[in-house]
Amino acid sequence: MSRSCTLDPETRDAVESFVGEWLTDETVPSAGVALVDGDDIVYVDGFGARGLESNAPATPDTLYGVASITKSVAATSVLQLVDDGHLSLSDPVTEHLPYFEELAESPTVHELLSHTSGMPSDGASVTLIARLLGEGTETAPLSSDADFRRHVRESTDERAAGERFFYYNTGYTVLGKLVEAIDGRSFPEYTREEVLAPLGMDRSVVRADPRDYDDAMTPYRVEDGELTRADYPVKGVGAAGGMLSTARDLATYLQFAMHGDESVLPDAQRELAQATHATRTERLDGPAERYGYGWMRRSFLDDVLVGHSGTLTVTSAYLGFLEDREVGVAVACNTAPDVHPMYVGHALLALVESEDPEDVVSFYALRAKCRRVAGTYKSFRSAATADIEPADGNLDVTLSTALGEETLTAFPETTARDDYQFYTVSAGGDRVPLTFEPTDSGGLDCYYRRWRLHETSG
Structure with a gap:
């Protein structure tokens, strides 16, 4: 269902x-920001x-590290090889690469693409990126391809039974090596010639240092609210998260994701990449988030939001589109803030659809709700005092009486901004409500166990 959505001056x-x-x-x-409506940027x-x-x-052409958004490019590369008959999604990886050979049953290409191999994170990306940023002191051998193969081999004992979803960065690193083994070109060369250039993403590149390009980001780390200039961990990322791209190129990539380009990938394969292959996480605000091949799916604005986020400590990004409305957004920045570009992207889609982000974007709704109820509350004659602070979508509560203090974390019942129902869990396993109700004077009363506490000014 395509419709016109001109970005009017007010929007x-x-x-x-x-x-x-x-x-x-x-x-x-x-930050670089792009919005796409139908066929138009x-x-x-x-x-x-x-x-x-x-x-x-x-500028619109500033290069940013887009981290795990790269995974959908890697998936596109693999699916090209599948479509050309060079491999099958059901192929065990051991048919093509010397990885996982010590396992009785090798993960398949499908399982690596969908993070359903049963392999949990082996810490390779975290350890190596920390080292390259000058933050890590670990001495795990991760400096060569041989080191990487040994690391994977030694981690296979961690594999869990069944199709448990583990976000497994190493799986996508292996998929990049799979592309190289089958095609003969390096993964960066393959993606440039077979995916990025054909789509017209002329500025985008995989596994490159932004310092080698004009109009490229300078990476920064956020430490105690201050920015510190840092290097980009170019040697620590590849098929799992090593692409540099721009707002303009990401808008072009959105058009491909939304409408396809048969010269790059048949529509059937593109749709397969965006289909549901695993449950990634359950949600308070609706159906679970699903995972495809380098794409996530979730409900949003009475539609299906298809997208992916990425973070590399010194850069972060988000790309997503509403499947029926055919409206898409891309956001990238040169640090990794607490408020991720993913949340900003969701908010921008809400604004384009004439919605208040605090009403429809769970992150902003939870933040607004928690900020509203935060404060100091006192019971009759101040026999009890509750100090309540927002904490990442939850509440940190300290209840003080003459007998001592009780500290607890309260969780929201829903993501709705104006639903002030929270709960905590006692040491004995009881689910204990902690609720807030508006008063006639415009304040709030807090109810917890035996206590009724009134909002104060301090």
Whole structure:
């Protein structure tokens, strides 16, 4: 169902104000943002400074590390080889590569693509990226292809039975090596020649250092609210998360994801990549989030949101589109803020659809709700005092009486902004309500066990 969605001046202003506030409030140096409606790129721009030291402005063509968004490019590469008859999704990896040979039953190509191999994270990406950023002191041997093969081999004892979903970065690294083994070209060369260039993503590149390009991000780490310039961990990422791209190129990639390009990948294979192959996580606000091949699926705005996020400590990004409305968004930035580009992307889709992000985006609804109920509450004659602080979608509660303190975490019953029902769990396993009700004076009363506590000004 395609429809027109011109980005009118009012919506443009709302989008730009939202992004500007995000950069300011979350200590984000710069961002690239794109919006797609149907066949059209209706908005693309850069915000902030791609390098704080030079104050060089971000543009629609500024290169950012897009991290795990790369996985869908890797999946496209594998599916091209499947379509050409070079391998099958049901092939054990051992038919093509010297990985997992010590297992009685090798993971299949499908299982690596969908994170259903039963292999949990082996820590390779975390350890290596930390080392390359100067943060890691671990001495695990991860410097050569032989080291990597041994690391995978020695981690296979961790494999779990069944089709348990584990987000397994190493699986996509192996898939990149699978492409190389079958085609003969390096994974970066293959993706450039078979995926990126044919789509017109002329600035995008895999496994490259942004310092080698004009109009590229300077990576930053956020530490205690301050930005520290850092190197991009180019040697630590590849098929699992090593692509550099721009807002304009990501908009082009969105068009491919939404409408296809038979010269790159048959529609049947593209749709297979975006189909449900595993349950990734359950949600408070609706059906579970599902995983395909490098794409996630979840309900949003009475539609299906297909997308993927990515984070590499010094850069982060999000790409997603509403399946029926055919509206898409891309956001990338040169750090990894607490408020991830994924949440910003969801909020921008809401704004384009004339919705308040605090009403329809779970992250912002939870944050607004928790901020509203935060504060100090006192019972009759202050026999009990509750200090309540927001904490990542939950509440940290300290209840004080003359007999001592009780600390607890309260969890929301729903993601709705105006639903003030929370709960905690006692040491004996009881589910204990912690609720808030509006008063006639405009404040809130808090109810917990035997206590009724009134919101105070301090």
